[in-house]
Amino acid sequence: MIDTKALKQKILDLAMRGKLVPQDPNDEPVEELLARIREERKKLEKEKKISKVEESDIYWSDDDNCYYEKNDIPSGWSCLQLQYFSNIYTGNSLNDKQKIDLSIKLDSFHHYIATKDIDLNGNINYENGLYIPLDYSLKRAKQNSILICLEGANAGNKIGLINKDVCFVNKLACVSPFIVISKFVYYFFNSITFNNEFRDNMQGIIGGIPLSKFKSLSILIPPLQEQERIVNKIDKLFELVDKIEKDQQELEELKKQAKDKVLELAVTGKLVKQDPNDEPASVLLERIKVEKEKLIKEGKIKREKADLEPISDDDKNYYGQLPINWAWTNLSSLSKSITDGTHKTPKYLDSGIPFLSIANISSGSFDNCPKYISPDEHNQLTKRAKPEYGDILLCRIGTLGKPFIVNMTFDFSIFVSLALIKPIAFKQNEYLKMVLSSPFISNHIDRIKVGGGTHTYKINLDNLLTFPIPCPPQKEQNEIISKVTELMNLLY
Numbered sequence: 001m002i003d004t005k006a007l008k009q010k011i012l013d014l015a016m017r018g019k020l021v022p023q024d025p026n027d028e029p030v031e032e033l034l035a036r037i038r039e040e041r042k043k044l045e046k047e048k049k050i051s052k053v054e055e056s057d058i059y060w061s062d063d064d065n066c067y068y069e070k071n072d073i074p075s076g077w078s079c080l081q082l083q084y085f086s087n088i089y090t091g092n093s094l095n096d097k098q099k100i101d102l103s104i105k106l107d108s109f110h111h112y113i114a115t116k117d118i119d120l121n122g123n124i125n126y127e128n129g130l131y132i133p134l135d136y137s138l139k140r141a142k143q144n145s146i147l148i149c150l151e152g153a154n155a156g157n158k159i160g161l162i163n164k165d166v167c168f169v170n171k172l173a174c175v176s177p178f179i180v181i182s183k184f185v186y187y188f189f190n191s192i193t194f195n196n197e198f199r200d201n202m203q204g205i206i207g208g209i210p211l212s213k214f215k216s217l218s219i220l221i222p223p224l225q226e227q228e229r230i231v232n233k234i235d236k237l238f239e240l241v242d243k244i245e246k247d248q249q250e251l252e253e254l255k256k257q258a259k260d261k262v263l264e265l266a267v268t269g270k271l272v273k274q275d276p277n278d279e280p281a282s283v284l285l286e287r288i289k290v291e292k293e294k295l296i297k298e299g300k301i302k303r304e305k306a307d308l309e310p311i312s313d314d315d316k317n318y319y320g321q322l323p324i325n326w327a328w329t330n331l332s333s334l335s336k337s338i339t340d341g342t343h344k345t346p347k348y349l350d351s352g353i354p355f356l357s358i359a360n361i362s363s364g365s366f367d368n369c370p371k372y373i374s375p376d377e378h379n380q381l382t383k384r385a386k387p388e389y390g391d392i393l394l395c396r397i398g399t400l401g402k403p404f405i406v407n408m409t410f411d412f413s414i415f416v417s418l419a420l421i422k423p424i425a426f427k428q429n430e431y432l433k434m435v436l437s438s439p440f441i442s443n444h445i446d447r448i449k450v451g452g453g454t455h456t457y458k459i460n461l462d463n464l465l466t467f468p469i470p471c472p473p474q475k476e477q478n479e480i481i482s483k484v485t486e487l488m489n490l491l492y
Contacts, residue, residue, distance in 0.1 A: 004245040011237050012191040015230050016220060018074025027223035030078045034221075037085045037179045044178065050087045067197050067218045077222045083215035086185070087176045090150070090211055091168035092138045094130070102130050109133060110140060113168045115149050118160040122190070126164070138167040141174035144182040148173050148189060151208035156198040161186040173214060184227040187234055188219050255491050262487050263438040266480050267470050269323030278473035281327040285471060288334060288424050295336060304332045304465055311468060319468050325476075331467040334432065336422040338465055339385050340396060341414030346373045346381070353378040357415040358395050361404040373413060381413040385420045390429050392421040394436060396459040401445045403436040405429050419464055431477045434484055435469055444468065 014020040044050045068079055082088060094102065094112070102112070112130035119125075124147075132138055141147060142165050149158040151171045161183060168174060177185050188194050197217055202209050222230065265271040295301045311319075311328045319328065332338060346355060352372035360369050373381075387393065387406050395402045397417040414420060423429050435441060444467065451457040472480065 001248055002244055004241050004248070007241050007244075008238060009192060011234060011241070012187060013193065015234055016188055016191040016193045017072070018077060018220075018222065021226065021229040021233050023074065023076050023222075023226060024229075027076070027225040030076055030221065030223050033179065033224050034078060034080075037080075040178050041084065044087070051083075053081075053083050068220065073220060074222065076226075077220050079218050080221050081216050081218055082175065085177055085180045085221070087178070088173055088211070088215050089139060090170050090173050091141070093170045099130065102132060102136075105131050106133060110136075110138075111164070111166045112138075113141075113147060113160075113162070113166050113172065115152075115154055115158055115169060115171050118147065118149070118158040118172075120154075120157055122160050122186075124160040124162060126166070132167045136167075139174075141166050141168055142176055145174050145176040146182060146186050146189060148175065150211065150214055152206055155202060155208045156195060159186065159189050173211060179224075180221060181224070181227045181231060183231045185219065187231065194219065258491055259488065260439045262484060262491075263434055264440065266484050267435050267438045267440055268320070269326055269470075269472060269476075272476060272479045272483050274323050274325065274476065275473075276324060278325050278475045280325040281471045281473050284474050285327055285329055285333070291424055292333070292336070301336045304338075305462075307332055309466075315468065319470075322470055323472070326470060326472050329469050329471050330465065331421065331432075331469055332465040334424055334428060334469060334471075336424055338419060338421050338461065340419045340461060341385050341416050342381050343416045345415075346377050346413075348372065349374060354410070354412040355415065356393075356412055356418065358398055358402075358417045361393060361395070361402070361418075369412070378411065378413050382411075385414055387412060387414060387420055388422070390423070392423065392429055392432060392436070394419040394421060394459075394464070396461075396464065398456055398458075400449060400457055400459055401436065401442060403433045405433055419459070419461065428477075430481045432469070434481070436467075440470075441467065 011020065041050070041053065045052045073079055091113075109131040111126040112128065112132050113124065113126070114128065117125045117128050141162060143163060145162055147160045147162060147166075147168055149155050149171055150173050175185065175189075176182075194217075198209065201213050201217065203213075221227075262271070292301070292307070296303050311330060316328050322328065341357075348355070349372045352374050354369040355371045355373045356369060357371075389406055389409060391406045393404045393406060393414065395417065396419045421432070423432055445459060448463045449457045449459055
């Protein structure tokens with residue numbers, strides 16, 4: 001998989017160091033561009049459309065105070081403060097009453113852009129339900145201006161190039177360049193070159209950069225014709241990168257569909273041939289039942305209500321006809337116990353016994369665990385749920401249904417979002433994982449899940465106990481596991 005985000009950043013890095021397109025000696029010298037910027041500044045200052053900036057606030061390529069080293073500035077380029085070629089200002093916040101008053105759509109209006117309306121890819125959501133009358137007293141950002149967040153966690157990260165006049169929140173700064181091409185500035189803002197300078201000037205507990213400091217940040221400016229070539233080249237390359245990303249997403253979707261199809265065939269008896277001479281699954285289930293009764297009698301496990309309520313004929317008809325020698329059963333009948341983790345948030349420590357939640361297994365494998373609890377608390381929690389090698393963890397809150405076979409040998413505890421399934425027979429865990437990963441169970445979960453709206457979706461434990469499981473003969477189970485593994489290796 002190609003890291004398209006890193007690829008875009010590399011393109012921007014090359015562009016802003018003058019290495020993406022060739023320099024052309026026939027381009028208008030940058031000194032002439034600077035002269036035109038100077039004249040435009042004087043005109044706008046005279047008209048009181050922008051604040052006056054002293055001539056000393058321009059950075060020339062040979063200025064020792066420039067943020068960039070002399071050898072970092074490409075030939076024919078110059079270094080300018082943002083305020084020298086841009087009108088820069090922040091927007092206005094709205095109180096709750098204003099937001100209510102301005103939620104009525106008008107015939108003519110300006111959209112209002114908040115920080116949340118700009119995503120990390122620069123996309124802007126104009127339709128947030130706020131409509132500013134044309135005569136309303138709020139600052140405006142003109143079309144082709146750049147909005148950049150100056151405050152908080154998104155400072156320097158949320159950057160958007162607007163395609164219409166808008167009003168905007170006070171945490172955003174509007175950068176409206178003159179003479180210089182706006183899209184070039186936008187791309188420069190997104191480069192690691194500018195990002196480093198922005199980060200170096202951030203301050204405060206919240207994290208951000210004052211407007212006055214932001215105005216004085218510098219940017220490398222090539223001749224105008226080269227700006228155009230750079231923008232056109234970036235546009236074309238980004239279009240190709242976007243296509244690569246789309247193709248990769250489509251490929252991943254096809255792989256997912258193929259995986260789902262393999263699992264669907266596997267759990268419906270259509271992946272490998274049935275052998276009428278195989279020991280029927282009913283015999284296997286009877287042995288499992290005997291083993292479970294033995295464990296119950298010895299007091300090692302408890303009898304579940306689901307064990308006494310086998311799948312009815314109506315349910316069997318609903319779930320579908322099974323191949324020869326297969327049988328319907330439920331998850332409880334195949335398990336020593338099914339429970340979930342602690343319902344109380346434990347006291348977290350910097351080290352100790354790992355404490356796992358959905359986040360730690362969401363990728364389908366064990367991820368690094370940032371949370372730990374004390375050995376004493378772990379010992380208390382394992383009285384309810386003690387994960388062991390070969391057990392199955394299942395996401396039951398939030399991201400529903402993802403199973404994970406415990407392959408760690410170290411001790412750990414789990415949160416309520418994870419269900420712990422302990423198969424009667426160790427060798428059954430791989431087949432059970434396949435069933436629990438299949439579209440059949442995904443569809444079943446969609447039918448029995450609870451929650452929604454303001455509440456997170458979850459699978460109740462009682463419903464988990466009764467999960468329908470299509471059970472093939474043991475020999476066929478082994479063949480299915482082998483075939484699925486082979487096909488998954490081809491896909492991934």
